[in-house]
Amino acid sequence: MSHDQAFWLPFTANRAFWKSPRVINGARGHYYTTDDGRQLLDGFSGLWTSGLGHCHPNIVAAVQEQVATLDYAMGFQVTNDKAIALAREVAALAPDGMNKVFFTNSGSESVDTALKIALAYHRARGEGQRTRLIGRERGYHGVNFGGLSVGGIPGNRKVFSAALLPGVDHIRHTHSLGDMAFSKGQPAWGAHLADDLERLAALHDASNIAAVIVEPVAGSTGILVPPLGYLARLREICDKYGILLIFDEVITAFGRVGAPFAAERFGVTPDIITTAKGLTNGVVPMGAVIVRDTIYEALMQGPEHVVELFHGYTYSGHPLAAAAGLATLATYREEDSFARARVTELVFEEMIHALRDAPNVVDIRNCGLMGGVELAPRAGAVGARGFEVFLKCFEAGVVIRNGGDVLQFSPFLDSTPDELGRIFDTVRQALRSVA
Numbered sequence: 436m437s438h439d440q441a442f443w444l445p446f447t448a449n450r451a452f453w454k455s456p457r458v459i460n461g462a463r464g465h466y467y468t469t470d471d472g473r474q475l476l477d478g479f480s481g482l483w484t485s486g487l488g489h490c491h492p493n494i495v496a497a498v499q500e501q502v503a504t505l506d507y508a509m510g511f512q513v514t515n516d517k518a519i520a521l522a523r524e525v526a527a528l529a530p531d532g533m534n535k536v537f538f539t540n541s542g543s544e545s546v547d548t549a550l551k552i553a554l555a556y557h558r559a560r561g562e563g564q565r566t567r568l569i570g571r572e573r574g575y576h577g578v579n580f581g582g583l584s585v586g587g588i589p590g591n592r593k594v595f596s597a598a599l600l601p602g603v604d605h606i607r608h609t610h611s612l613g614d615m616a617f618s619k620g621q622p623a624w625g626a627h628l629a630d631d632l633e634r635l636a637a638l639h640d641a642s643n644i645a646a647v648i649v650e651p652v653a654g655s656t657g658i659l660v661p662p663l664g665y666l667a668r669l670r671e672i673c674d675k676y677g678i679l680l681i682f683d684e685v686i687t688a689f690g691r692v693g694a695p696f697a698a699e700r701f702g703v704t705p706d707i708i709t710t711a712k713g714l715t716n717g718v719v720p721m722g723a724v725i726v727r728d729t730i731y732e733a734l735m736q737g738p739e740h741v742v743e744l745f746h747g748y749t750y751s752g753h754p755l756a757a758a759a760g761l762a763t764l765a766t767y768r769e770e771d772s773f774a775r776a777r778v779t780e781l782v783f784e785e786m787i788h789a790l791r792d793a794p795n796v797v798d799i800r801n802c803g804l805m806g807g808v809e810l811a812p813r814a815g816a817v818g819a820r821g822f823e824v825f826l827k828c829f830e831a832g833v834v835i836r837n838g839g840d841v842l843q844f845s846p847f848l849d850s851t852p853d854e855l856g857r858i859f860d861t862v863r864q865a866l867r868s869v870a
Contacts, residue, residue: 457829462489465847465854467834478835478858479845483654483686484717486848487766494718497762501755510751518752521760525723528695528764530704535731537724538752542685542711543577545722546648549707550581551746552726553646553679559733565645566602569635573608575655576648576683585648588656604639606631606647610659616798617791618660619784625662629669641676648681651697657841658800658807666703679706685722689713690767690848692803693777700803706730716763721756776848780804783846786859793866795820806844808862820869827865833858
């Protein structure tokens, strides 16, 4: 194939890709099939999305039945039965007091929705001056302008810097190679980093801050695991100043860290949770924003015939997506997926940290079934080594992901020890062959 193809791939070096394209045309269970008939073990479960495996029969059947029953229904002033049912199921999994669910179509949309809800909430309570939003350095919150603004990955922001939201600031990130290298699970060092929020509260005056948004475990930036006590300290500071705390759980929700939500795993309840990916096992695009009841109730004011929140999407609560979501949540229960993930993560942790002595490895980080292996960058070619390892693994029949020079892993919730062993043996061989 040549570079004159019509398809413009996202987050991809397109010119290099079309010289040697990697095309998938089938999937089943834990494996992909390529257009030339090769079987690839998926070590990233889609894109953090497909923890139950590809083409799970329960979800396939639910979507097939739904598309033959109700393909679409208007979502403004009307809804569909599956969206109502899915919202109820999501709320049942959420932390206590978080019983309201707003559907979106992606993680990016979930983040922008959460930010707008936070601003609307403060305005409804007579604190319309609370307009400042706080993100975190190295944070990833999607690619819409709201998410880019609170996000903190320079490469994502730099081209669009002139159009990012005003009134946004960032607390420092949580990673320190010298203090945390090769931590297993949550690092012991670093809870004090949450106090950087106090600095911004003093700088901007806390009464002007609407919300703080963080990923409980930062994923796309390279698996940055929260230090022990860090999230609880953020919660304390937000409570002190009346600031809403938003957990971006687009990656961490639905079993990725061995619980329905990272909020449960870490014992810290935010005010708003954003989700997507594992909500439908990646089968149909869908996201959701889960909010505390008090936030919803604050907006339910004025005449009953007036729209309370001027926000939504054509496909919010799409019936096919909702059917996929209902089947996905049911399958998590039937297969006891979250408990199985907690068992699998012990094997995963042991195997990923066994790469510590491999060439060019400078750090390994893990939490639940999320893992990162950081490589020393080549002088003048940051990311090149990581990309070459990704390519070597793909050629050897294993799919991983590289974010620059951080190799990233997100195995299926029911991955077997043999599958994990194959993944990491392949990575070790690739590391040995890449200078």
